[in-house]
Amino acid sequence: MTTYSVQYWTLRQGLSSWGAALFPLCLIPLIDLIEKKTLHPIQTAICIGVMCQIHMLSAFLLVFVYACFFLTAFFANSKHTKIKLLKQLGLAIVIFGFLVLNVLYSFIAIYSENNIAQPFVNKWMAETTIFKGSSYWLFYPPILMIIVLFALWTICRYWKKESQLLKVTAVTCGFLFILCTDLFPWKLLNNSHNQLIETIQFPFRFFVPFTVLLLLAVGLLLEKWHTRSVIFGLISYGLLLLSLFQTGISTNNALNVWHQTESFLNSSVHTYFTSENTSEIKKSFFIKNKVQALQYVVKSTPDYLPVKTVKCKDKYSLYHHQVINKQKYFHKSVKGNKLVVEWEGRSVKNIQVPVIKYTDTILRLNQKMLHTNVKLSRIGTPIVKQRKGHNELVVSYRSDRLLDTILIFNFISWLIVFYMNYKFKFLNE
Incomplete structure (x- = not known):
């Protein structure tokens, strides 16, 4: 909770923080996938379905992690197990389809009839890695860097003795870390004009699943230690308090920007003020009716507008002049x-x-x-x-009556799937 992956929403309104908060929960089916060689279709569909309803990019990253674990389990087992896993995967995809039918239909309905403007293409992806312009992801909180080094040293030292679950977690975690850095050829791929690469925009986004998998790996390592000793408990609580203290300081520093005269709001990214009276703008944010605040501060955001051509280069300035x-x-x-x-x-x-x-x-x-x-x-x-x-x-x-029908069907699907998941757990117990 004290990592930048979660605090990203508090400090910069990064929506991937909501995905980060749910990511640990969504990894639960992967444990049985590696240890018991079985993929729970209902649990898997629920996890990915919930993520899709909240944040599509986080869902994409989650599917990427699932793919790494599934391929490992698939190729490391017998033909009989492979067939079983494929059937379970197929069932999970079908259930998932019902759970996200509203999202799929909305995409089809909008994109099939309109040229939708995509978010801006980041031409400097190599400059937004955690080794360059986005290093704060790695040192927030500072203890995170110590955890990285501890996990790396311990896993390398005892690699042959580690469980398959820890090995898969560590390898996937390591690959995600490389994707966060300029060790990966982002500059070369950036010039290829690949739509998937352009959708990612910022390499530091891979740091969210990396953080979660890192902490999972550390948890698996500590399971073999004497974690119930008094000394270990004191160290753990001490590190937790330091992390919370650092989070408090960082949040306070971000809030202190508000008290500055000119740069109290980030006006560098297509944000405009309709008043020169700084005190009036600030006061408007503390009034119950936020109409004034929305009138004083406006932002040119043309993403997902129905443009004439998908590659509309000056869409930000056009939105500023034609709308704002x-x-x-x-x-x-x-x-x-x-x-x-x-x-x-x-x-x-x-x-x-x-x-x-x-x-x-x-x-x-x-x-x-x-x-x-x-x-x-x-x-x-x-x-x-x-x-x-x-x-x-x-x-x-x-009015779209089909969408109304789909929403009702989608709601019923969620109720049925949650009931089936509860019934499945009850029968197992």
Whole structure:
């Protein structure tokens, strides 16, 4: 809990921290996979399914770890065991499919009808490894580096005597560590324009599963030691207190940035302030109604917009000019499940309205339905013909009865699977 993998959310709002928090729980089926040569289909489907519902990249990293363990168990066993493992894997995939049907359908529905803008491509991946610009992952808390060295020395020294579970954990952990560093040819791969590599964006993201597997390996090592002795207990609690103390200091240092005059918020990454009054901006974050705060601080975030071409290079500046800068001329309100945009027109002419239209978005201008072939900007803002005087654009999304059915079916699937998992444990006991 004191590692940067979890604190990443507190300090920088990194969503992978939620994946890191659940990662240890999701490794439970892998223990039986190696030790008992069996893969529990229900447990595996639940673990990966939960991760998919929370954070897709963390789910991808979890599947990567599962693949390493599964391949080891598969090739190290007899033909009969291989067939059994393949059947269990197939069943796990089927169950998993039911549990994430809502996610799969949403991806298909959106991506099949729109050119979706992907997150920015990091051209300097080699500079964001833990040996360069992101070294804080390795030294947070400082005891983590000592744990790494301890695990490396102990495993290398007693490698032949270690269990297969510890060996698989250590090898997978070591490979993930290499992926975090510039020992891996990130610079070369970065220039290959591979979509999978571009999706990763930052090599330090592999440090999340590395941290969890490292602590699992250390736990397996300590099982053979006299961990119930008073001395070991005092050392453990001492290290825990030091880690908590360091986390408190780091969090406090991050909070102290708020008290600075100019750099109290990170304005370097497409973030803009609509007021020059620093004290007013700060006060707005402590008011119950956060409308002012959202008006004072705006961020150009065009990820996943329906762009005309997937490789829209200037999408950040386009979003800034076509949406953020134009907000002040329009009044927006929500009525039911519709967004109502109102403004006053000085003359009859074509204007850009700062909203986004996807293929299934419905636009109604001044009580008249606009046709589906509305002219759009490069990032999906509609260009409409305003009238002189008051104008009203009502924005809604096409009702999808199939999605409603899928959500109900998905919910029932989760209830059934959890019941089956409980029943399976009860029968085993």
